[in-house]
Amino acid sequence: MKKNFDPATAIQNLEQFGEFGGVNPSITDSATFTFMTEEEMIKTFHGESEGCFLYSRHWNPSNRYLSEALAAMEGTELAWVTGSGMAAITTTLLQLVNSGDHIVTSVTTYGGTYAFLANYLKKFNIEVTFVNITDLESVEKAIRPNTKVLYTETMTNPMLQISNIPELAKITRTHGVKLVVDNTFTPMIFSPFKLGADIVVYSMTKFINGKNDAVAGAICASEEFINEISNVNDGTAMLLGPVLDPLRSSGILKNMATLHIRMQKHSENAMYMAKKFKELGLKFIYPGITEHPQHELMNQIMNKNFGYGGLIAIDLETAERAAPFMELMQQKGVGYHAVSLGYFKTLFSNSGKSTSSEVPEELQKEMGLSAGLVRFSVGLDHDIERSFNLVKESLEELHYI
Numbered sequence: 034m035k036k037n038f039d040p041a042t043a044i045q046n047l048e049q050f051g052e053f054g055g056v057n058p059s060i061t062d063s064a065t066f067t068f069m070t071e072e073e074m075i076k077t078f079h080g081e082s083e084g085c086f087l088y089s090r091h092w093n094p095s096n097r098y099l100s101e102a103l104a105a106m107e108g109t110e111l112a113w114v115t116g117s118g119m120a121a122i123t124t125t126l127l128q129l130v131n132s133g134d135h136i137v138t139s140v141t142t143y144g145g146t147y148a149f150l151a152n153y154l155k156k157f158n159i160e161v162t163f164v165n166i167t168d169l170e171s172v173e174k175a176i177r178p179n180t181k182v183l184y185t186e187t188m189t190n191p192m193l194q195i196s197n198i199p200e201l202a203k204i205t206r207t208h209g210v211k212l213v214v215d216n217t218f219t220p221m222i223f224s225p226f227k228l229g230a231d232i233v234v235y236s237m238t239k240f241i242n243g244k245n246d247a248v249a250g251a252i253c254a255s256e257e258f259i260n261e262i263s264n265v266n267d268g269t270a271m272l273l274g275p276v277l278d279p280l281r282s283s284g285i286l287k288n289m290a291t292l293h294i295r296m297q298k299h300s301e302n303a304m305y306m307a308k309k310f311k312e313l314g315l316k317f318i319y320p321g322i323t324e325h326p327q328h329e330l331m332n333q334i335m336n337k338n339f340g341y342g343g344l345i346a347i348d349l350e351t352a353e354r355a356a357p358f359m360e361l362m363q364q365k366g367v368g369y370h371a372v373s374l375g376y377f378k379t380l381f382s383n384s385g386k387s388t389s390s391e392v393p394e395e396l397q398k399e400m401g402l403s404a405g406l407v408r409f410s411v412g413l414d415h416d417i418e419r420s421f422n423l424v425k426e427s428l429e430e431l432h433y434i
């Protein structure tokens with residue numbers, strides 16, 4: 034386990050220039066590319082030509098620059114950028130499994146991921162077992178001879194559990210299974226590949242881009258895997274076509290340069306909230322406090338100096354109590370009653386009714402997801418004290434405290 038990996042410096046050290054010496058890489062706004070010779074084109078189709086671009090569904094120079102930045106951040110050989118986080122997840126999984134195979138997954142994942150695993154993969158006769166990812170014994174027990182993938186999120190949505198990536202990687206290596214990790218909640222804070230994951234996926238819609246102006250995703254992996262997904266004959270990315278638009282890549286690349294500062298500020302503000310929530314005696318989840326069941330684990334495997342993340346959740350027990358609270362917070366200007374995360378404004382939503390609504394209510398209960406869980410993605414507020422006071426006022430006006 035490498036303790037001193039520094040994803041921020043890895044990005045800062047990149048030297049990517051534009052065609053005319055521009056400090057930002059030029060945007061390649063072309064779907065197709067010319068070849069000087071027929072021979073070169075044929076070689077490119079056979080994957081035998083270095084540095085040639087063929088068609089932008091396959092590779093595009095702007096996407097290549099963003100991929101290099103992502104690979105630098107994760108410590109992987111390469112990355113590939115997709116039109117959404119779901120595209121990154123589904124492309125990766127469909128590449129790794131065949132009909133008749135089996136996947137073991139954390140039961141708490143992003144709602145769309147849950148729905149894909151629970152409902153969609155049935156079409157292809159792919160079986161999925163849902164486990165409590167913090168219970169390593171049950172994870173290992175769930176693995177079968179036909180298991181191809183163990184899937185988890187480093188910090189799970191919305192329970193904010195921490196996956197023990199080094200221990201999970203030991204299990205997957207023993208059984209010849211690929212460990213796929215969604216690190217959307219915690220870019221820079223965790224480096225799952227460095228901790229033993231095989232493939233790291235992202236929704237870049239969230240913290241990585243951080244502007245809520247684009248939907249995008251990424252797959253960070255070995256060069257071999259990226260070549261497999263982009264193979265013209267049988268690559269899932271090449272054939273299903275989920276590629277990111279290069280104009281978007283260019284914007285996201287520039288936003289990555291400030292990601293470390295944003296992560297630090299999101300974490301600092303969320304930690305401020307956590308301390309205040311504790312003083313108020315609220316029931317809440319935040320991995321940065323000693324009471325969190327995986328706090329110690331997080332300390333052991335996190336990269337230092339980026340904090341414990343910007344996500345925090347208050348448990349108000351019922352959806353009926355959560356609803357007026359969120360409406361009042363929005364009226365008072367705490368932030369927006371909206372799904373998604375990683376924005377400069379604070380965003381909040383009731384997980385059970387929104388981003389986890391794909392998970393049946395019975396299962397929500399089973400995994401301990403309270404119907405009144407209000408998840409906050411704490412913003413980059415300069416005056417976080419004011420923001421907290423508005424949260425507190427909302428709780429007081431509703432007589433919750």
Ligand SMILES: *Cc1c(COP(=O)(O)O)cnc(C)c1O
Nearest residue numbers: 117118119143190217236238249
């Ligand atoms: C939002 C999200 C996704 C899906 O990403 P999109 O960009 O919306 O397709 C996947 N995983 C997590 C943890 C997310 O928060």
